[in-house]
Amino acid sequence: QKEVEQDPGPLSVPEGAIVSLNCTYSNSAFQYFMWYRQYSRKGPELLMYTYSSGNKEDGRFTAQVDKSSKYISLFIRDSQPSDSATYLCAMSGRDNQGGKLIFGQGTELSVKP
Protein backbone atom coordinates (compact mmCIF):
# COMPACT_ATOMS: atom_id res chain seq x y z
CA GLN A 1 0.00 0.00 0.00
CA LYS A 2 1.30 3.44 -0.91
CA GLU A 3 1.78 6.00 1.85
CA VAL A 4 -0.33 8.50 -0.07
CA GLU A 5 -3.27 7.54 -2.27
CA GLN A 6 -4.78 9.86 -4.83
CA ASP A 7 -7.34 9.12 -7.52
CA PRO A 8 -5.53 9.72 -10.82
CA GLY A 9 -8.72 10.65 -12.66
CA PRO A 10 -8.91 11.99 -15.28
CA LEU A 11 -11.54 14.41 -14.04
CA SER A 12 -13.46 16.54 -16.53
CA VAL A 13 -15.74 19.38 -15.43
CA PRO A 14 -17.49 22.31 -17.13
CA GLU A 15 -16.21 25.83 -16.60
CA GLY A 16 -17.55 27.35 -13.41
CA ALA A 17 -17.92 24.03 -11.58
CA ILE A 18 -16.65 23.35 -8.08
CA VAL A 19 -13.86 20.80 -8.15
CA SER A 20 -12.99 18.52 -5.24
CA LEU A 21 -9.65 16.72 -5.17
CA ASN A 22 -8.70 14.32 -2.41
CA CYS A 23 -5.87 12.31 -0.94
CA THR A 24 -5.67 9.78 1.84
CA TYR A 25 -2.55 8.80 3.69
CA SER A 26 -1.40 6.18 6.14
CA ASN A 27 1.57 7.76 7.94
CA SER A 28 0.45 9.55 11.10
CA ALA A 29 3.83 11.33 11.26
CA PHE A 30 2.86 13.63 8.40
CA GLN A 31 2.44 17.18 9.67
CA TYR A 32 2.79 19.33 6.58
CA PHE A 33 0.40 19.08 3.66
CA MET A 34 0.72 20.66 0.27
CA TRP A 35 -1.02 20.84 -3.07
CA TYR A 36 1.05 21.33 -6.19
CA ARG A 37 -0.20 22.08 -9.67
CA GLN A 38 1.69 20.69 -12.64
CA TYR A 39 1.04 21.75 -16.19
CA SER A 40 2.04 19.31 -18.88
CA ARG A 41 5.80 18.75 -19.03
CA LYS A 42 6.45 21.52 -16.49
CA GLY A 43 7.74 21.55 -12.94
CA PRO A 44 5.22 21.36 -10.08
CA GLU A 45 4.28 24.71 -8.55
CA LEU A 46 3.07 25.10 -4.99
CA LEU A 47 -0.61 26.06 -4.67
CA MET A 48 -1.46 25.55 -1.03
CA TYR A 49 0.44 24.71 2.15
CA THR A 50 -1.17 23.64 5.42
CA TYR A 51 0.31 22.67 8.73
CA SER A 52 -1.59 20.04 10.74
CA SER A 53 -5.39 19.99 10.66
CA GLY A 54 -7.69 22.76 9.53
CA ASN A 55 -8.72 24.81 6.54
CA LYS A 56 -6.87 27.34 4.47
CA GLU A 57 -8.33 29.55 1.77
CA ASP A 58 -6.56 31.45 -1.00
CA GLY A 59 -8.78 33.02 -3.61
CA ARG A 60 -10.70 30.30 -5.42
CA PHE A 61 -8.73 27.56 -3.67
CA THR A 62 -9.47 25.96 -0.29
CA ALA A 63 -7.36 23.27 1.33
CA GLN A 64 -8.67 21.08 4.11
CA VAL A 65 -6.78 18.67 6.33
CA ASP A 66 -8.42 16.13 8.60
CA LYS A 67 -5.66 14.36 10.46
CA SER A 68 -8.05 12.17 12.42
CA SER A 69 -9.26 10.64 9.16
CA LYS A 70 -5.90 10.98 7.39
CA TYR A 71 -7.65 12.79 4.58
CA ILE A 72 -6.87 16.01 2.74
CA SER A 73 -8.85 17.90 0.14
CA LEU A 74 -8.46 20.73 -2.31
CA PHE A 75 -11.52 22.62 -3.51
CA ILE A 76 -11.47 24.84 -6.57
CA ARG A 77 -14.40 27.23 -6.93
CA ASP A 78 -15.52 28.75 -10.23
CA SER A 79 -13.10 26.53 -12.13
CA GLN A 80 -11.51 27.97 -15.26
CA PRO A 81 -9.99 26.33 -18.35
CA SER A 82 -6.63 27.63 -17.12
CA ASP A 83 -7.03 25.33 -14.09
CA SER A 84 -6.63 22.34 -16.40
CA ALA A 85 -3.54 20.59 -15.07
CA THR A 86 -2.45 17.71 -12.88
CA TYR A 87 -2.87 18.32 -9.17
CA LEU A 88 -0.51 16.59 -6.81
CA CYS A 89 -0.93 16.29 -3.08
CA ALA A 90 2.30 16.11 -1.08
CA MET A 91 3.12 15.51 2.56
CA SER A 92 6.07 15.70 4.86
CA GLY A 93 6.95 14.78 8.38
CA ARG A 94 8.98 16.45 11.05
CA ASP A 95 12.52 17.70 10.70
CA ASN A 96 14.15 14.36 11.54
CA GLN A 97 12.82 12.95 8.30
CA GLY A 98 14.63 15.56 6.27
CA GLY A 99 12.71 17.56 3.76
CA LYS A 100 11.48 14.79 1.55
CA LEU A 101 8.00 15.15 0.18
CA ILE A 102 5.79 12.14 -0.39
CA PHE A 103 3.53 12.73 -3.37
CA GLY A 104 0.25 11.25 -4.46
CA GLN A 105 -0.07 9.98 -8.02
CA GLY A 106 -1.68 13.21 -9.14
CA THR A 107 -5.19 13.88 -10.47
CA GLU A 108 -5.49 15.09 -14.04
CA LEU A 109 -8.14 17.82 -14.26
CA SER A 110 -9.70 19.17 -17.42
CA VAL A 111 -12.01 22.20 -17.28
CA LYS A 112 -14.07 22.54 -20.44
CA PRO A 113 -15.21 25.99 -21.65
Added chain:
Amino acid sequence: DSGVTQTPKHLITATGQRVTLRCSPRSGDLSVYWYQQSLDQGLQFLIQYYNGEERAKGNILERFSAQQFPDLHSELNLSSLELGDSALYFCASSVGNSGGEETQYFGPGTRLLVL
Protein backbone atom coordinates in the same frame (compact mmCIF):
# COMPACT_ATOMS: atom_id res chain seq x y z
CA ASP B 1 9.50 30.96 -13.04
CA SER B 2 10.54 29.37 -9.74
CA GLY B 3 14.14 30.57 -9.93
CA VAL B 4 15.45 26.99 -10.02
CA THR B 5 17.28 26.13 -13.21
CA GLN B 6 18.01 22.72 -14.63
CA THR B 7 20.10 21.64 -17.58
CA PRO B 8 19.76 20.04 -19.99
CA LYS B 9 16.03 20.16 -20.71
CA HIS B 10 16.12 16.99 -22.75
CA LEU B 11 18.57 14.12 -22.87
CA ILE B 12 18.51 11.09 -25.14
CA THR B 13 21.03 8.37 -24.54
CA ALA B 14 21.55 4.64 -24.83
CA THR B 15 21.42 1.85 -22.29
CA GLY B 16 24.63 1.41 -20.34
CA GLN B 17 25.62 5.04 -20.65
CA ARG B 18 26.22 7.64 -17.94
CA VAL B 19 24.68 11.10 -17.79
CA THR B 20 24.90 14.11 -15.49
CA LEU B 21 21.98 16.38 -14.70
CA ARG B 22 22.64 19.81 -13.32
CA CYS B 23 20.62 22.02 -11.00
CA SER B 24 21.09 25.57 -9.75
CA PRO B 25 18.92 26.44 -6.75
CA ARG B 26 17.15 29.73 -6.15
CA SER B 27 19.40 32.48 -4.91
CA GLY B 28 19.85 32.08 -1.15
CA ASP B 29 18.53 28.52 -0.96
CA LEU B 30 20.84 26.05 0.75
CA SER B 31 18.87 22.82 0.26
CA VAL B 32 18.58 20.96 -3.01
CA TYR B 33 16.29 18.00 -3.59
CA TRP B 34 16.14 15.55 -6.48
CA TYR B 35 12.95 13.81 -7.56
CA GLN B 36 12.14 11.33 -10.30
CA GLN B 37 8.77 11.35 -12.04
CA SER B 38 7.68 8.36 -14.09
CA LEU B 39 4.26 7.31 -15.33
CA ASP B 40 4.05 4.23 -13.15
CA GLN B 41 5.75 5.48 -9.96
CA GLY B 42 4.69 9.12 -9.92
CA LEU B 43 6.92 11.75 -8.33
CA GLN B 44 9.44 10.12 -5.99
CA PHE B 45 12.05 11.67 -3.73
CA LEU B 46 15.61 10.61 -4.45
CA ILE B 47 17.97 12.63 -2.27
CA GLN B 48 18.46 15.94 -0.44
CA TYR B 49 21.59 17.99 0.10
CA TYR B 50 21.92 20.86 2.51
CA ASN B 51 24.87 23.22 2.24
CA GLY B 52 27.02 20.55 0.63
CA GLU B 53 26.10 17.68 2.92
CA GLU B 54 23.73 14.80 2.25
CA ARG B 55 20.66 15.33 4.44
CA ALA B 56 18.10 12.71 3.46
CA LYS B 57 17.91 9.78 1.12
CA GLY B 58 14.95 8.15 -0.58
CA ASN B 59 14.78 5.12 -2.83
CA ILE B 60 17.76 6.18 -4.87
CA LEU B 61 19.40 3.41 -6.85
CA GLU B 62 23.06 2.59 -6.22
CA ARG B 63 23.72 3.46 -9.88
CA PHE B 64 22.66 7.02 -9.09
CA SER B 65 24.69 9.51 -7.10
CA ALA B 66 24.52 13.20 -6.38
CA GLN B 67 26.57 15.97 -4.90
CA GLN B 68 26.25 19.62 -4.01
CA PHE B 69 29.15 21.92 -4.73
CA PRO B 70 30.45 24.91 -2.73
CA ASP B 71 28.53 27.30 -5.01
CA LEU B 72 25.42 25.25 -4.03
CA HIS B 73 24.63 23.91 -7.47
CA SER B 74 24.00 20.20 -7.56
CA GLU B 75 24.57 17.38 -9.99
CA LEU B 76 22.77 14.07 -10.27
CA ASN B 77 24.81 11.34 -11.92
CA LEU B 78 23.02 8.39 -13.46
CA SER B 79 25.16 5.47 -14.63
CA SER B 80 24.67 2.10 -16.31
CA LEU B 81 21.41 3.46 -17.60
CA GLU B 82 18.47 1.14 -18.19
CA LEU B 83 15.30 1.64 -20.19
CA GLY B 84 13.38 2.01 -16.94
CA ASP B 85 15.41 5.07 -15.98
CA SER B 86 13.57 7.07 -18.63
CA ALA B 87 11.70 9.71 -16.66
CA LEU B 88 11.45 13.37 -15.77
CA TYR B 89 14.03 14.38 -13.19
CA PHE B 90 13.21 17.42 -11.09
CA CYS B 91 15.35 19.45 -8.81
CA ALA B 92 13.80 21.53 -6.05
CA SER B 93 15.32 23.95 -3.59
CA SER B 94 14.42 25.47 -0.25
CA VAL B 95 15.93 28.06 2.04
CA GLY B 96 17.10 25.91 4.92
CA ASN B 97 16.95 22.54 6.55
CA SER B 98 13.77 22.63 8.62
CA GLY B 99 12.20 19.57 7.06
CA GLY B 100 8.55 19.82 6.20
CA GLU B 101 8.33 23.46 7.25
CA GLU B 102 10.27 24.42 4.17
CA THR B 103 8.58 25.34 0.92
CA GLN B 104 10.20 23.55 -1.97
CA TYR B 105 10.41 25.28 -5.34
CA PHE B 106 10.72 23.03 -8.35
CA GLY B 107 12.74 23.51 -11.48
CA PRO B 108 11.45 22.81 -15.01
CA GLY B 109 12.93 19.32 -15.05
CA THR B 110 15.17 17.27 -17.31
CA ARG B 111 13.46 14.74 -19.55
CA LEU B 112 15.65 11.66 -19.90
CA LEU B 113 15.00 9.09 -22.59
CA VAL B 114 17.06 5.92 -22.57
CA LEU B 115 16.93 3.97 -25.82
